[in-house]
Amino acid sequence: MPLLSSYAMRRKIGYFLEPVPKEARILEIGCGGGWVGRHLRDNGWKHYVGLDLQSPADVVGDVRDWRKLGLASESFDVLIAFEIVEHVDCWEACHSLLKPGGRMLVTTPLPHRDWILKLLEDLGLNQRRTSPHDRLVYLEKVPYFSRKDVRVVAGLSQWAILTK
Secondary structure (H helix, E strand, O other): OOHHHHHHHHHHHHHHHOOOOOOOOEEEEOOOOOHHHHHHHHOOOOOEEEEEOOOOOOEEOOHHHOOOOOOOOOOEEEEEEEOOOOOOOOHHHHHHHEEEEEEEEEEEEOHHHHHHHHHHHHOOOOOOOOOOOOOOOOHHHOOOOOEEEEEEEOOOEEEEEEEO
């Protein structure tokens, strides 16, 4: 794993994951390589579901097709979308899946600094993107969520806890 990606992973565990109650029902959108699920399962969280477009996810498909995938409305306490929303407009689906008062944990590049992340990828310091970043957004401006706690990390990324 590239140096900056490894560092960010450790920081995400402390900031986002450790505060999540062990009994929470958690859906990770874009679970990819599975590090979030491994961490949660290895450390006592029992109600984790990973969703991605390809195996080995627990649920394979597009989150926007959540009904067809057998997911229920308002059935999750926490949704995790690390480095996903720049690839797909899934705000409505995520809002529908969250219980009232539920939280969505999000990381995404700052739109005006994404070019720097691309440069860091080319230098091998950051993980390569799997598809274009054609849905870049400022997290303070996303729809549907009543509360938005957003912070800028390293001047390049946005980390947010959005509440339904």
